[in-house]
Amino acid sequence: MKINEKNLCIFATTPPYDYEGFLNKRGEVNKAFQRRYFVLKGNLLFYFEKKYDKEPLGVIIVEGCTIAELSEETEQYCFQIVFNGNRTYILSADNQEQMEGWMKVLTCAGYEFKRVVVAELQRQLDEIESSKKQRLGQEIPNPIPSKPPRTRSNPFNRPAPPPPSSQRLADKPMPINGFSGTESSTSSSSCATTNSLAAAAPSQTVLSTSQLFEKMHKHFRNDVMIDVDLHRAAKELAAKPLIEI
Structure with missing residues (x-):
């Protein structure tokens, strides 16, 4: 101007x-x-x-x-x-x-x-900041490190649990003539057991009906307990929370 x-x-x-x-x-x-x-x-x-x-x-x-x-x-x-x-x-x-x-x-x-006044004010401000830093340093000699941020795992990265009898169903044959694969496999296994016992000991006395029923019951119980264990494992896995904090 x-x-x-x-x-x-x-x-x-x-x-x-x-x-x-x-x-x-x-x-x-x-x-x-x-x-x-x-x-x-x-x-x-x-x-x-x-x-x-x-x-x-x-x-x-x-x-x-x-x-x-x-x-x-x-x-x-x-x-x-x-x-x-x-x-x-x-x-x-x-x-x-x-x-x-x-x-x-x-x-x-x-x-x-005004220049002298501004310089004096700046000097006083620097002294205040310096004394403040020293005081804070004396009050907190060892500052506590901050905690790392909390992380959460993505529950969708975990594979879904298999159904209780999926593995067993894959090994069992399809139902034939209205009977399930378990029954057919059971009957076939019982026949195979009887034949194997007869072939293994031709000179021995044939097992009684009660003994044969006990062995068949034990074999069936093993198959049932495998399914029960799978079902329990799937139930426990489903009861766990999706997000673990």
């Missing part, structure tokens, strides 16, 4: 202001004090002849200067804005409170002052 008189006048008369009020200003040629209305915006101190004037009489750039109180002036509550090698502005307030207020805000208006 270009700086010209028009832009500067708009900036000087547009609120908000950092500080404002009436002061008595001593002239450069005429050493008498004249009452002016001062407005501070940033590091620019504008002064007007009257409070609601549209254009300022002048502007003082409050940068690289010294603000000091004057006690040798005839006017009371005087202070000065001193520029090294340049003009010195002498101002007078109406009371002690106004003079101290103006001196304070003018001292803090310069860029150099």
